[in-house]
Amino acid sequence: MQIHKILNNNVVVVLDEQEKEQVVMGRGLAFKKKCGDEIDPAQIDKVFTMSNPDTNNKFQEIVANIPLEYMLLVEDIITYAKTHIGKKINDSIYISLADHIFMSVKRFSEGIVVKNALLWDIKRFYKDEFYIGQKAVEMIAQRTKIILPEDEAGFIALHFVNAQMEENPDKVEDMYTITKVMQELSNIVKYYFNMEYDEDSVYYYRFVTHLKFFAQRLVTKKTYQEESEDDLLDIIKMKYKNAYECVKVIKKFLVEQYDYLLSDEEMLYLTIHIARVTNKNCG
CATH class of the missing domain: 2.30.24.10 (CAT RNA-binding domain)
Structure with missing residues (x-):
């Protein structure tokens, strides 16, 4: 060789x-x-x-400037994650995670602690990935003797969530925004119906999954459009009146906060998911 x-x-x-x-x-x-x-x-x-030439070039740039110990650590974390998550993970994770962990340990060693404002929501929306984040923090402590705060487990989790998304596989800042949008819409539903979610239910899992891909479209400016479903939307509006009224609140919020207009198709599917997760009028 x-x-x-x-x-x-x-x-x-x-x-x-x-x-x-x-x-x-x-x-x-x-x-x-x-x-x-x-x-x-x-x-x-x-x-x-690395299968992608651009990813390969970026990876070479990263490994040239990060100590070998960190690259071996990151490889072990990613190998563990692939076994636990069981989903395809984009090669970009090697770049983003290596850079993040190296800089996080460096910052923490200098007394700089970055708070994760979405930690609670990351725990709620991405349970598998947060578990990987916790294991990663444990592995970092074993190798470096630096015990990072739980906030870092949340940041690491987002890297793994991001690496499973097809769009923008190397823009973790977009993943942070996506999680924020999910938090906001989830809270609108929660307070509109004055309820607590059953986070173990299949309806909650489907609702969160729908929110994740909806928020991804919002961030990447890609509106979901199919053939007109006007007749079906009229039926859903009648069947799930409370859920549809909640969607109208969400629609107003998205226009005001993100200048994003919900399509009829998005209103249709969001109404169905909200009706199911709130168990309102969904016999």
Whole structure:
């Protein structure tokens, strides 16, 4: 295995049999070596192959500037998450999570603590991902002796939620906004009906899932449109009167706060989900 490019003493780029780049890590792997030299397979700790060329370039930039220990830690966290979540995770997670964890530990070591205003909602909306965040904080403590606050488990959870989304896989700030929108709409429903959610019910799970993809469309400015469902909407309005009145409140809120106009299709499906999750008029 020959060195194609040297990123630092511990990280090099090689070419596989198809002439595609692979990032290879190992302590002292490139020490006193140059491009074209052979590397000792026994020194290799990890090999990364990124399918997307742009992701590959960004990954190489990140690993060149982050200590090997953090990259190995991040790999272990992601491997654990893939096993626990059981869903496809975009390769961009290696970039965003490595940068986030490295900077978080650095900030915390300097006495800087960043509060997570949406921590409670992250726990509520993304239970699996928050569990991964908690495990990640434990693993960080084991490796670095730095005990990060629970807020960081929430931030890490958002990285994993984001890496499962098809749109904007490397914009975690959008995921934060998406969660905020979910929080706002969930609260509107909660206070409109003066109720508490049954967070273990299948209707609540479906409602949260609908809110997540709706909020994603709002943030990315993509309105959901299908063939006209006017007749069905009229039927739903009559059957689920309370839920539809709640949707009208949401519609007004979205126009005022986000300059976003709900389509008839969005009002239709939101009404159905609200009716089910509130158990109002849904016999």
